[in-house]
Amino acid sequence: MRLSAANLACVRGGRDVFTGISFSVASGETLAITGRNGVGKSSLLRIVAGLIRITAGEIALEGGDPELTIAEQAHYLGHQDALKPALSVGENLRFWTGFLGGKATEITAALEAAGLHALADLPAGYLSAGQRRRLSIARLLAVRRPIWLLDEPMSTLDAAAQERLTGLMHTHLAQGGLILSATHGTLGIGAAQELRLGEAA
């Protein structure tokens, strides 16, 4: 599987955020998107996720399911956690697993991997920011999708949870997945391509 983009441009509110961006990521590879605030790291991920229309250029996926769009084969982990405080931790994950077409049997394992198994019956509103983030990440584990689009995945996570996420990302890559991640710091993944936005391309 190979996800590639050629000459992407993004115009938001009449302003050119970026132009002429190209990249190519294959199964087992990671693309780290870096750059100052406001250079369009999030916008680039949202373009790939189909949440922003492409102004110019194109994105193509080779080796994916031809019946599905790229967005339908991707997980998007944005700044918000997409959780409902009134529902329990388990109910939140069960909903997204059901909605995204995963198997209900994966839920327990996903909660365990996120370290939230003991909290399954608590309302999600009781969780700390880091715990909410981990619950959001558990969604990526409960439902298999080859493409992970992660927007600052390490933010709000403590050192232990960051390490755990790095491990999960390694597993995903080993299973033939690919990752696009916007990041400020390092992802802790050895061989990552870096796409630096905001500098002369």
Place this chain on the structure above:
Amino acid sequence: METINHLPFIVGSYAAALIIVGGLVAWIALDFRAQRRALADLELRGQTRRSAGPRQQRPMEEVKEKA
């Protein structure tokens, strides 16, 4: 003749009182049971959590070994 006419309303009133007061009592009793069960459940969990404290660390250690 008036007496027979009024009876349904009197019975209705007392039935309404029975339903509303009975409903209140049932709601309070069920709520009491639910809260007590939730507390007992939490206590049980609290004990297992304390004894399983070290086990929770394990997944992170595995990750460390891999990395």
Place this chain on the structure above:
Amino acid sequence: MSALAALLVRDIRIGVRVGGGALMGVLFFLVVVTLVPFAVGPDLALLKRIGPAILWLAALLASLLALDRLFAADHEDGSLDLLLMSRAPLELVVAAKGLAHWLTTGLPLIVAAPLIGLLLNLDPPAEAALVLTFLAGTPALTFIGLIGAAISVALRRGGLLLAVLVLPLTVPVLIFGVAAANAAISGPMPFGTPFTILCALTLASLVIGPFAAAAALRQEME
């Protein structure tokens, strides 16, 4: 299909949990209806005559009340992004949310309507006719409201804008809902004519609402 069922169950759950708005609509409905006699006077004959109109107006306002959070809440917590990326068609996703909203706010109104009708001195045939028109007409209110909720999703004063946008669109539903209820009570028109038109309006809105709302959501995300 199971994706839509999961969404339906989730939205209903959120509606009836603590902090959910399911019963707020009924309460609003009750308060509005109670206020009318204070304004027009306790003349039972008059109240009986304008009863269906009062109940319909109150139901219209009550079913719009909770709509502004329908997409806005999902937009604020990021759920909407994932709903937009769904493998299920967005139109059906929107329709599932609309159905959940109607089940948690529209249906309680229909259950409460006969009780509140008693306050306005409506007799059993009038109550039955009213419930029937509510059953046929309130889905239209919700599904027309979907459009406004989708258009105002990311706006700060979304709730007010929603009401201003949607209320004019609901005029036909109000006309034929009240006409059908009145026809059943006092004539001279047969009940069937306005009621059939009301049903047609609802069916049309069940189709137009999700399509327009989905289009609005897609535009909003640009």
Place this chain on the structure above:
Amino acid sequence: MALTDLANPSRFLSFANRAIPWLGGFTVIVLAFGLNQAMSAPNDYQQGDTVKIMYLHVPSAWLSMLAWAVMSVAALGTLVWRHPLADVAAKAAAPIGAAFALLCLITGSLWGRPEWGTYWVWDARLTSELVLFLLYLGVIALWRTVEDPARAARAAAILTLVGAIDLPIIKFSVVWWNTLHQGSSFGLTGSTIYPTMLIPLLIMAVAFTLLFATLHLAAMRNEILRRRVRTQRLMQASTAN
């Protein structure tokens, strides 16, 4: 046990655990006696045997006002002393008050039907009871909307006190509005109450007050337990890392 000891939730719980069975039993006895007296009381010569409904209607009306009074005192406790037990008392009283206001409305309309020929008349007394019922529903809705009980308590306390001030004004306005529209105004208890009816009525009022005390105590106990569950869960979330 001193009254101040009850301010401690744990002591209050053990007090409630011991008191509820006794209070409940006593309530049942007085209620049975009151019902017996009410049934054997003579009928009113004007209203016939529908006057039997009075033995439910009037005590319900009394309780619906008593519950608001309890909530108002508790509201002062919440706002002035910031005492959690006052929050609990206020929250527990609201559904009970609402239930008795509803019972008052239902019995009132069932009583009115033979008198007026319709279930509902915008009679001053019934109408102010309806407004009171709506206020109760508003308070309950407020408690249900705010997740944090301490914040909900302060908001509900303010609403309760405003309601307590506004209730007499509402009552006055409704009576004025009602007399303005002469013609549809009927009195429910127009005839004077004879001692033969007054004594059963008083016994029923005492029985209902006891019923309120029992239910309120039990509902407060539930609320304290609910808060314990909540704090323990919050602790669980914060220690689980």
